[in-house]
Each structure stands twice: as structure tokens, then as C-alpha cells.
Amino acid sequence: xxxxxxxxxxxxxxxxxxxxxxxxxxxxxxxxxxxxxxxxxxxxxxxxxxxxxxxxxxxxxxxxxxxxxxxxxxxxxxxxxxxxxxxxxxxxxxxxxxxxxxxxxxxxxxxxxxxxxxxxxxxxxxxxxxxxxxxxxxxxxxxxxxxxxxxxxxxxxxxxxxxxxxxxxxxxxxxxxxxxxxxxxxxxxxxxxxxxxxxxxxxxxxxxxxxxxxxxxxxxxxxxxxxxxxxxxxxxxxxxxxxxxxxxxxxxxxxxxxxxxxxxxxxxxxxxxxxxxxxxxxxxxxxxxxxxxxxxxxxxxxxxxxxxxxxxxxxxxxxxxxxxxxxxxxxxxxxxxxxxxxxxxxxxxxxxxxxxxxxxxxxxxxxxxxxxxxxxxxxxxxxxxxxxxxxxxxxxxxxxxxxxxxxxxxxxxxxxxxxxxxxxxxxxxxxxxxxxxx
Numbered sequence: 555x556x557x558x559x560x561x562x563x564x565x566x567x568x569x570x571x572x573x574x575x576x577x578x579x580x581x582x583x584x585x586x587x588x589x590x591x592x593x594x595x596x597x598x599x600x601x602x603x604x605x606x607x608x609x610x611x612x613x614x615x616x617x618x619x620x621x622x623x624x625x626x627x628x629x630x631x632x633x634x635x636x637x638x639x640x641x642x643x644x645x646x647x648x649x650x651x652x653x654x655x656x657x658x659x660x661x662x663x664x665x666x667x668x669x670x671x672x673x674x675x676x677x678x679x680x681x682x683x684x685x686x687x688x689x690x691x692x693x694x695x696x697x698x699x700x701x702x703x704x705x706x707x708x709x710x711x712x713x714x715x716x717x718x719x720x721x722x723x724x725x726x727x728x729x730x731x732x733x734x735x736x737x738x739x740x741x742x743x744x745x746x747x748x749x750x751x752x753x754x755x756x757x758x759x760x761x762x763x764x765x766x767x768x769x770x771x772x773x774x775x776x777x778x779x780x781x782x783x784x785x786x787x788x789x790x791x792x793x794x795x796x797x798x799x800x801x802x803x804x805x806x807x808x809x810x811x812x813x814x815x816x817x818x819x820x821x822x823x824x825x826x827x828x829x830x831x832x833x834x835x836x837x838x839x840x841x842x843x844x845x846x847x848x849x850x851x852x853x854x855x856x857x858x859x860x861x862x863x864x865x866x867x868x869x870x871x872x873x874x875x876x877x878x879x880x881x882x883x884x885x886x887x888x889x890x891x892x893x894x895x896x897x898x899x900x901x902x903x904x905x906x907x908x909x910x911x912x913x914x915x916x917x918x919x920x921x922x923x924x925x926x927x928x929x930x931x932x933x934x935x936x937x938x939x940x941x942x943x944x945x946x947x948x949x950x951x952x953x954x955x956x957x958x959x960x961x962x963x964x965x966x967x968x969x970x971x972x973x974x975x976x977x978x979x980x981x982x983x984x985x986x987x988x989x990x991x992x
């Protein structure tokens with residue numbers, strides 16, 4: 555078994571890993587880089603996997619970077635290999651191939667862990683049936699696309715970001731789509747009751763059945779071992795030839811267990827503990843993306859923020875720091891922008907007003923649009939815009955810069971509110987990019 559040494563080792567080939575490569579190369583043009591991924595594919599844009607089902611993009615259109623990326627950045631990719639046996643003192647890992655055989659031992663000076671997340675699958679009978687799948691990677695998307703010809707009924711369990719996007723994609727390919735959610739609203743982490751109800755209406759208007767306050771308790775199959783129906787908690791039986799489990803994602807950190815790399819408590823979702831430089835408790839080992847915490851500039855604490863842009867920026871900052879620069883990742887928060895059947899929504903920070911002194915909310919609700927800002931001492935701490943999102947960038951800029959809105963608070967949600975109404979010094983502040991790294 556060969557041993558190879560690289561200055562930089564990156565575990566993960568998605569947004570965080572690619573961001574790290576680009577961050578390293580901004581500072582260090584020559585240091586050797588290896589990228590390891592257990593997926594065999596060239597780097598692809600994970601948010602597009604449901605668009606592949608829908609037919610909006612083809613496989614090539616999902617590429618996150620051109621096919622020349624690795625060569626152009628002088629990177630050695632190890633695709634289709636899983637890293638294990640991390641030795642933090644000896645600075646080495648062992649690669650395991652798809653068929654379980656051991657490959658190279660890789661030694662490194664500095665490493666980034668960008669292993670992403672894994673789907674949470676609740677225990678229930680029938681999950682091994684043909685036609686039952688999660689939906690977080692390209693293989694799963696390709697497999698679903700192959701099956702669409704024989705699918706008339708699809709059930710999606712979970713109405714978070716993954717579940718809703720999957721249900722929308724399937725609705726253009728399958729006769730009957732049902733989305734089942736245990737909570738009383740969809741997109742529970744990024745909406746409030748009003749905006750969730752508006753999104754539900756968009757789904758129902760487009761033919762997707764939405765069942766709230768319910769869940770799947772049993773999966774049944776036919777004589778050929780294929781899923782045929784699911785049974786809900788209330789006894790409802792839903793026929794389906796495709797059952798997608800999209801309850802949620804957990805940090806993928808098994809690789810680090812027992813290595814000495816500090817992991818956050820599962821009470822806060824787990825994940826790798828890092829500082830603002832994206833470095834773990836072990837010098838020279840960094841982490842970013844869905845497997846790691848990040849600083850939330852709204853709450854002021856470190857927490858999981860499993861968002862594609864956060865992963866990329868975290869990786870880029872880690873890469874620059876690994877190469878000897880000094881940058882901090884301090885502009886992340888719970889921030890989402892979605893569009894369901896032509897109904898757009900943007901949210902950031904707090905979705906619900908905390909029951910604490912100093913917090914207030916301002917709302918505006920009309921038939922086809924809704925907006926809300928949550929403030930603490932006149933500084934925006936939360937935002938929801940649904941149906942009309944044109945001015946979301948202004949509010950996000952005010953949030954980021956912690957601008958006091960006292961002098962224009964009454965105009966915040968009026969039709970004519972715009973940058974022109976802001977004091978000059980505020981305009982200059984919110985024009986600054988989120989992270990000045992150029």
C-alpha cells in the first residue's frame with residue numbers, strides 16, 4: 555500500500571472542499587493538494603439534484619466547476635474513496651475504495667474536513683424496498699430519474715428544504731405527489747405560520763397534496779420487492795411507487811470519532827466545533843459546511859448552518875488560513891431563498907420573535923405577499939419576505955451591518971422604501987460585500 559504526502563488534504567468534494575481549493579490557491583500557488591471524496595463524480599452542485607429529476611438540467615449542467623478544475627488548480631483528486639483511520643498526531647489517513655479495498659495512505663500537513671451531512675432515516679419496516687430513497691446526492695437523483703417511467707404516485711416524507719424541492723420537482727414528472735410533514739407547517743425552520751400557509755397554498759394550487767401533523771409509520775411492498783404503499787400515523791393509506799425520505803440531515807462526523815477532534819453536543823445538533831478561522835481544537839485541522847459549526851452573526855453563537863453558500867465561504871476562508879493568511883468567517887446566519895411554482899420567499903435570522911425584552915416585529919400582509927421584520931432595539935434580527943422579495947437585499951444589508959433603523963423604522967415595509975431613503979452613512983455600509991477577500 556503506497557504512502558503519499560500532500561501539503562493540504564481536503565476531505566470532501568462539494569462546496570466547502572472546492573471553496574478550500576480556491577482559498578488555498580489565492581495564497582499558495584504551488585503547495586500540493588489532494589481532494590478525497592467517496593462519490594465518484596466530478597464536483598457538482600448539490601442544490602441542483604432535484605432539478606435533474608425535473609429535467610431543468612442535464613448531468614453536465616450540474617457541474618459546480620469546469621471539468622478542467624482539478625488540473626487547472628494542480629489538485630490530485632481521489633474520487634470514489636472514503637477516508638478512515640485519521641491519525642491527528644501522525645497526520646495521516648487511509649483511503650478505502652468503493653469495493654472496500656484499502657488504497658493509499660495519505661500523509662498531510664494541514665487538512666480540511668468538509669464531509670457534509672447524511673440523511674436522518676427513522677426506523678420503520680420496508681425501508682429496504684425498491685423505490686424507497688433519500689434525496690441528498692447525485693446517485694439518488696439519477697436512480698429516481700430512472701424509475702420515473704413506472705411511477706404514478708409519489709410520497710415525500712418531510713417538508714423542509716429538501717422535501718419541498720423534491721416534491722416540486724416530482725410534481726412535473728408524476729401524476730400524484732403527496733408531501734407528509736409531522737409539524738403543523740412546512741419549511742418550519744425558515745418560515746412562520748403566515749408564510750408557511752402561503753407556501754402550502756402554492757403547492758396545493760399546483761396539484762401537490764400536503765398533509766400536516768402526520769407522518770409515515772409503515773412502508774409496504776409488492777411481490778416484486780417494490781414499494782407499493784405507505785401507512786400514515788392516522789391510518790391513511792397512500793399508494794406509491796416512489797417514497798422519498800427527506801426528514802432532515804445530520805452532520806457526517808463518524809470519520810472523526812475517537813480522533814481527538816472536538817465534536818459539539820448532540821443536543822445542539824452535533825457537528826465539528828470550530829473557531830472563527832474554521833480551525834478545530836487541533837492545530838492545522840479545519841472543518842466547514844454541513845458537518846461543522848459556524849458563527850451566526852445574528853445570535854452571536856456558533857451553530858450548524860447547513861447552507862450551500864455558508865459551506866463554500868467557510869471552505870474558502872479555511873483554505874486561505876491553511877495557506878498562511880488570516881481571515882474569519884463571521885457573516886453567516888440562517889438565510890434562505892426559495893421559489894415554489896413561481897412563489898418566491900426569502901428569510902434570514904429569527905423567523906419567530908423571541909420572547910425576550912427589546913424584541914418587536916413589524917408585519918405587512920396582503921393577499922399575495924407578506925413581509926415581516928423582527929427587531930431588537932431597532933436593529934433587524936430577522937426577516938421574512940414572501941411573494942415579493944425585491945428589497946430583501948436592503949434588509950439583509952441592514953441586518954449584517956447592525957444598522958439602527960430608528961429614524962426610518964416606520965417606512966421599513968412601505969411600498970416606496972428603498973436605499974434612497976436611508977441616511978448616507980447607512981447606504982455606504984450596506985454597499986460593502988459580505989466578505990472582503992479580494
